[in-house]
Amino acid sequence: MMGAEIALCFARSGYETMLNDISLEFAERGKQKIAGVMDKNIKKGRATEDEKQAALDRVHPTGALEDLADCDLIIEAVLEVWDVKKDVHQTLDKLCKSSTIIASNTSSMSISKLASCVGPDRKGQFIGTHFNSPASVMKLVEVIPGLLTEDETAEEVTKLLEEIGKVPVRVKDVVGFGLNRIFHCMYGEACRLVEEGVCSVEDVDKICRYGLGHPMGIFALLDITGHDLNLEVDEILFEAYGDRFRPSPQLHRLVDSGRLGRKTGAGFYDYEEK
Numbered sequence: 296m297m298g299a300e301i302a303l304c305f306a307r308s309g310y311e312t313m314l315n316d317i318s319l320e321f322a323e324r325g326k327q328k329i330a331g332v333m334d335k336n337i338k339k340g341r342a343t344e345d346e347k348q349a350a351l352d353r354v355h356p357t358g359a360l361e362d363l364a365d366c367d368l369i370i371e372a373v374l375e376v377w378d379v380k381k382d383v384h385q386t387l388d389k390l391c392k393s394s395t396i397i398a399s400n401t402s403s404m405s406i407s408k409l410a411s412c413v414g415p416d417r418k419g420q421f422i423g424t425h426f427n428s429p430a431s432v433m434k435l436v437e438v439i440p441g442l443l444t445e446d447e448t449a450e451e452v453t454k455l456l457e458e459i460g461k462v463p464v465r466v467k468d469v470v471g472f473g474l475n476r477i478f479h480c481m482y483g484e485a486c487r488l489v490e491e492g493v494c495s496v497e498d499v500d501k502i503c504r505y506g507l508g509h510p511m512g513i514f515a516l517l518d519i520t521g522h523d524l525n526l527e528v529d530e531i532l533f534e535a536y537g538d539r540f541r542p543s544p545q546l547h548r549l550v551d552s553g554r555l556g557r558k559t560g561a562g563f564y565d566y567e568e569k
């Protein structure tokens with residue numbers, strides 16, 4: 296979901312970009328996803344065929360981490376599983392040239408803890424870059440220095456993100472960073488409004504759109520992000536901050552019933568064709 300879109304952000308801005316996955320076949324699939332995103336942009340009049348081809352020419356899929364050894368910046372977006380991330384970062388640290396900056400797109404892990412996977416000489420060049428989905432569209436990137444990250448690393452990464460059209464925001468290395476704390480707090484309250492019978496799901500979404508100026512309602516958005524992931528992040532925030540992030544019983548019911556959102560055809564709303 297994230298890796299290919301992040302690669303596209305750099306490739307369309309003129310950077311030669313390696314796209315790695317566990318096999319060449321998987322990495323090629325990421326490149327196909329990039330082509331699909333560019334096709335949609337062309338249909339909407341936001342890109343041309345030439346721009347699509349130029350971006351694709353700069354994306355180099357590979358199934359071998361060794362091929363990243365000469366990269367100046369690596370953005371890791373592998374599964375949100377500690378052992379997988381640890382293994383990837385330990386390997387990258389050994390393979391990469393000494394000047395390589397390694398960034399993680401983790402949503403929930405401590406950047407300072409992830410930095411423990413690289414050697415003492417790399418810790419100053421290890422940082423968090425939290426892109427939002429879809430990464431090729433959403434401009435916000437939270438830039439999260441760990442305790443040992445050097446200022447120059449944060450500055451260099453911030454400058455680069457600005458150059459590719461993103462809006463970087465510097466955030467401390469705390470659980471949920473900035474965006475997820477605001478987002479989960481807000482939808483916790485939205486769920487309470489529905490549970491208490493104050494207003495309906497549809498009306499909460501109207502409040503978001505016509506009162507807060509959001510492009511879509513919060514329940515419609517939650518159906519896109521997926522309730523399994525929403526609940527997972529809720530639980531991490533609940534553990535870190537206590538009651539103010541207690542997961543809503545509604546989310547538990549949706550997950551228990553397999554109504555995970557758009558991807559399963561139903562969540563707060565129904566998407567199956569009648």
Ligand SMILES: NC(=O)c1ccc[n+]([C@@H]2O[C@H](COP(=O)([O-])OP(=O)(O)OC[C@H]3O[C@@H](n4cnc5c(N)ncnc54)[C@H](O)[C@@H]3O)[C@@H](O)[C@H]2O)c1
Nearest residue numbers: 296297298315316317372373374375400401402426427428
């Ligand atoms: N999905 C989101 O909305 C979102 C938003 C912000 C951040 N994130 C974070 O981004 C990261 C990726 O999330 P995603 O939703 O794209 O996950 P995903 O499951 O869609 O993609 C993960 C990819 O990592 C690959 N992978 C697994 N092990 C690997 C290895 N050892 N080497 C190379 N590639 C490997 C998988 O094959 C897969 O293609 C996670 O850390 C997640 O927390 C996700």
